[in-house]
Amino acid sequence: MNILITGATGYIGSHTLIALCEAGFTPILLDNFCNSKRVILPRLEAQTKQSLKFYEGDILDVQLLKRIFTEQKIDAVIHFAALKAVGESTQKPLEYYQNNVAGCLNLLTIMKTHHVKRFIFSSSATVYGDPASVPIQEHFPRASTSPYGRGKLIIEEILEDLIKAESDWSITLLRYFNPIGAHESGQFGEDPQGIPNNLTPYITQVAIGNLEKVQVFGNDYPTPDGTGIRDYIHVMDLAEGHIAALKICASKAGLHIYNLGTGRGYSVLEVITAFSNAVNQADSTKSGSTKAIPYEIKPRRAGDIAECWADPTRAQKDLNWSAQRNLNQMAQDAWRWQTQNPKGYE
Numbered sequence: 001m002n003i004l005i006t007g008a009t010g011y012i013g014s015h016t017l018i019a020l021c022e023a024g025f026t027p028i029l030l031d032n033f034c035n036s037k038r039v040i041l042p043r044l045e046a047q048t049k050q051s052l053k054f055y056e057g058d059i060l061d062v063q064l065l066k067r068i069f070t071e072q073k074i075d076a077v078i079h080f081a082a083l084k085a086v087g088e089s090t091q092k093p094l095e096y097y098q099n100n101v102a103g104c105l106n107l108l109t110i111m112k113t114h115h116v117k118r119f120i121f122s123s124s125a126t127v128y129g130d131p132a133s134v135p136i137q138e139h140f141p142r143a144s145t146s147p148y149g150r151g152k153l154i155i156e157e158i159l160e161d162l163i164k165a166e167s168d169w170s171i172t173l174l175r176y177f178n179p180i181g182a183h184e185s186g187q188f189g190e191d192p193q194g195i196p197n198n199l200t201p202y203i204t205q206v207a208i209g210n211l212e213k214v215q216v217f218g219n220d221y222p223t224p225d226g227t228g229i230r231d232y233i234h235v236m237d238l239a240e241g242h243i244a245a246l247k248i249c250a251s252k253a254g255l256h257i258y259n260l261g262t263g264r265g266y267s268v269l270e271v272i273t274a275f276s277n278a279v280n281q282a283d284s285t286k287s288g289s290t291k292a293i294p295y296e297i298k299p300r301r302a303g304d305i306a307e308c309w310a311d312p313t314r315a316q317k318d319l320n321w322s323a324q325r326n327l328n329q330m331a332q333d334a335w336r337w338q339t340q341n342p343k344g345y346e
Helices: 011-022 040-048 062-071 086-091 093-113 147-165 199-207 235-249 268-282 313-319 327-340
Strands: 002-006 026-031 053-056 076-079 118-124 170-176 178-180 214-217 232-234 254-260 295-298
Touching: 002 011, 011 026, 011 040, 011 235, 026 062, 053 062, 062 093, 076 093, 076 235, 086 093, 086 147, 093 118, 093 147, 118 147, 118 235, 147 170, 147 254, 170 235, 178 199, 178 235, 178 327, 199 214, 199 268, 199 327, 214 268, 232 235, 232 327, 235 254, 235 313, 254 313, 268 327
Parallel strands: 002 026, 002 076, 026 053, 076 118, 118 170, 170 254, 178 232, 214 295
Antiparallel strands: none
């Protein structure tokens, strides 16, 4: 199968691309390098041992989308391309809705024109808003606390309306919990533009000396240590979840919804501790001393909630998939990436 991957050179897209190639699929790449860098392409070709078909541009360019679907035989689409920072979305809501919602509509319209009706959507646990209880199951009520999350929810509702009107589509919604870590080779990882918006790349930037200290947004949540609790999943476990969904769901018409998480929550301070341990374990020059990653408490961030972790039972049952890597491995792989690439893909 030929799989169009939008946002293919981004953090999750690039790791999923590697997993796709390992599983025997042929990827077709689309990205505008909004959240990635061009120099990742030769690395991806070296890792996959393939000459990759790549289109530069974005999903707001209808003519480019038409050209891709005309030039390539596409069997399914995995849609990653989106602006993704919760905090930034509260400051730039129109930009987020234009890119994420309007762009997805462009893509779906072109897919319909070319009779491509297998679609895997990169959704998010943010569609659950501030859940009444945890762990979160797929049938829980949906809400949103940010324009980013609201955009994901709007797209989910659009896809639900589409499947009601045209039942021959196969649409899979994968609701991610917080992806972290990196490819075990150390050649691929999270490389945010500018100051990171997400916790773990900020931690590694502090640990390597590019930033002074980690900013912990809020220590007065109703959690054991007062900091927010999230379900962190290794990015390669997440990538393998897409392969499982593609193999199982793409041949079945209908709407398929799955949480992709570990089913375990960790607080911000627990994550910082895990990364401190990874840094110390990797430091062969230390002599009995340990290095703690410095942090400071800041006010709560707009759009954040106290706790959020998944019940991944449905994915385990239907897709025969479950997360295999623990928090320590996530931290170790992320630190390996950072030490091998202190300035990211630059």
